[in-house]
Amino acid sequence: MTASDTAAPKRVTRRRAQTRQRLLDAALEVFAEEGFGRSTVDQVCERAGYTRGAFYSNFTSLDELFLAMWEQRSGAMLDDLREALQRLGTLESVSPDEALRAVLDAVPIDDAWYRVTAEFTAHALRNPSLRRVMAAREEAIHDTLLPLVEAALVRAGRRVTDRTGLGHALVAVHDGTAVQCLLEPDDEAVRQRREELFRHVVNAYSSAYSTAYSTQSEGALDE
Amino acid sequence: MTASDTAAPKRVTRRRAQTRQRLLDAALEVFAEEGFGRSTVDQVCERAGYTRGAFYSNFTSLDELFLAMWEQRSGAMLDDLREALQRLGTLESVSPDEALRAVLDAVPIDDAWYRVTAEFTAHALRNPSLRRVMAAREEAIHDTLLPLVEAALVRAGRRVTDRTGLGHALVAVHDGTAVQCLLEPDDEAVRQRREELFRHVVNAYSSAYSTAYSTQSEGALDE
DNA sequence: GCCGTTCGATACGCGAATGTATGGGATACA
DNA sequence: TGTATCCCATACATTCGCGTATCGAACGGC
Numbered sequence: 459m460t461a462s463d464t465a466a467p468k469r470v471t472r473r474r475a476q477t478r479q480r481l482l483d484a485a486l487e488v489f490a491e492e493g494f495g496r497s498t499v500d501q502v503c504e505r506a507g508y509t510r511g512a513f514y515s516n517f518t519s520l521d522e523l524f525l526a527m528w529e530q531r532s533g534a535m536l537d538d539l540r541e542a543l544q545r546l547g548t549l550e551s552v553s554p555d556e557a558l559r560a561v562l563d564a565v566p567i568d569d570a571w572y573r574v575t576a577e578f579t580a581h582a583l584r585n586p587s588l589r590r591v592m593a594a595r596e597e598a599i600h601d602t603l604l605p606l607v608e609a610a611l612v613r614a615g616r617r618v619t620d621r622t623g624l625g626h627a628l629v630a631v632h633d634g635t636a637v638q639c640l641l642e643p644d645d646e647a648v649r650q651r652r653e654e655l656f657r658h659v660v661n662a663y664s665s666a667y668s669t670a671y672s673t674q675s676e677g678a679l680d681e
Numbered sequence: 682m683t684a685s686d687t688a689a690p691k692r693v694t695r696r697r698a699q700t701r702q703r704l705l706d707a708a709l710e711v712f713a714e715e716g717f718g719r720s721t722v723d724q725v726c727e728r729a730g731y732t733r734g735a736f737y738s739n740f741t742s743l744d745e746l747f748l749a750m751w752e753q754r755s756g757a758m759l760d761d762l763r764e765a766l767q768r769l770g771t772l773e774s775v776s777p778d779e780a781l782r783a784v785l786d787a788v789p790i791d792d793a794w795y796r797v798t799a800e801f802t803a804h805a806l807r808n809p810s811l812r813r814v815m816a817a818r819e820e821a822i823h824d825t826l827l828p829l830v831e832a833a834l835v836r837a838g839r840r841v842t843d844r845t846g847l848g849h850a851l852v853a854v855h856d857g858t859a860v861q862c863l864l865e866p867d868d869e870a871v872r873q874r875r876e877e878l879f880r881h882v883v884n885a886y887s888s889a890y891s892t893a894y895s896t897q898s899e900g901a902l903d904e
Numbered sequence: 905g906c907c908g909t910t911c912g913a914t915a916c917g918c919g920a921a922t923g924t925a926t927g928g929g930a931t932a933c934a
Numbered sequence: 935t936g937t938a939t940c941c942c943a944t945a946c947a948t949t950c951g952c953g954t955a956t957c958g959a960a961c962g963g964c
Binding site for chain 3: 470471473474477508509510511512513514515516
């Protein structure tokens with residue numbers, strides 16, 4: 459263990475970045491299949507096409523890999539969501555239903571990702587620093603989501619009455635209904651109930667405004 | 682390995698029942714603290730005050746113990762909920778808010794239990810037979826919850842418009858908001874938003890009826 | 905193409921967890 | 935109280951996963 463070993467690499471090769479990414483991708487697959495707790499370093503390496511040497515050269519523990527992978531993936535999903543909402547903002551006019559569909563399509567219900575997230579959440583509830591990471595992520599979701607959702611709703615003829623309430627409600631409803639959809643993947647009714655619940659929530663946290671869509675949609679939203 | 686070894690015990694002593702129960706209790710604690718995947722047979726046994734001999738005499742694997750424990754605990758929670766709702770049904774008259782409070786109090790947000798459930802859910806999504814177990818449990822929740830909730834709502838001056846929709850919505854909202862409460866345990870606002878969301882949902886899936894509480898509560902529920 | 909640096913494969917030792925086989929003490933029942 | 939049965943502790947062999955140390959090969963700069 460000389461000084462050069464502990465020193466940070468002067469130049470990071472592109473090969474390194476690639477292996478790191480492959481390990482991150484493999485981690486998602488393995489964790490989803492085996493569960494994080496039951497996964498081993500060997501399994502991840504084998505899936506990625508490496509041996510343990512590559513792993514310990516890039517990460518210090520499975521925990522670190524788990525965190526890095528989760529942050530990368532959830533960040534990517536947030537980017538997708540942001541993009542979808544911004545695209546929505548460029549359109550001429552949007553009905554509430556169309557807007558809802560667009561948002562729900564931007565956040566697909568992926569069982570592999572859900573399993574990983576569920577375990578990450580449980581893990582975070584045991585670890586204060588991880589809990590802060592998750593809380594920060596939720597904060598970021600709100601910061602991204604709320605202005606764009608609010609804008610979309612205004613364009614659809616609705617004014618948001620409780621911003622933070624709506625934000626938390628949307629996240630909670632998403633999480634809660636995602637499980638139901640995954641537990642009964644073949645039951646179309648579950649997905650319809652999910653959409654219905656979203657409509658109710660959006661309706662509850664916003665009030666009608668006078669616009670082309672407002673009168674037409676009120677009938678569909680209220681009952 | 683003689684015939685008597687493989688044969689089922691003729692008489693089951695009360696000691697056996699006790700150790701089995703202690704193992705189940707210890708499992709909840711250990712799984713909550715360490716995570717199911719990271720837990721070992723030894724840890725559970727030590728926590729329960731036994732050695733591995735006791736474990737392998739009662740269960741064949743950690744998976745089996747996990748399932749048994751989860752079924753017992755979730756069954757007990759369902760019993761609590763049923764009892765609370767039935768007690769609610771014996772009261773003279775109840776306001777919607779009081780009813781909601783009673784139900785929420787009957788299903789306390791326990792972080793240890795949540796962690797375990799999160800991991801069990803992820804586990805169930807990997808295992809078809811476990812998935813059926815969870816689906817059946819959700820079915821049972823609905824069967825218990827709906828008639829009693831509906832009755833309580835009627836007594837509070839509200840008629841349910843979509844039974845199954847309400848049932849699934851309540852479960853989803855509970856699950857989704859429970860995480861938020863656990864991630865920010867000291868933030869009272871999160872809990873208030875949770876209650877608020879429940880009110881909105883109950884309101885959305887039921888319509889006012891003419892009763893003592895109906896006019897009074899409409900103002901609080903609708904806006 | 906040469907050379908210094910970085911990256912990842914291989915080999916090694918260690919500790920931990922598993923499942924089984926067996927024996928002694930506890931328990932139920934007469 | 936005696937005894938047949940049951941239940942759990944103990945000991946053992948084995949397998950598995952981890953982390954490190956070392957070395958050849960790939961890489962990037964010149």
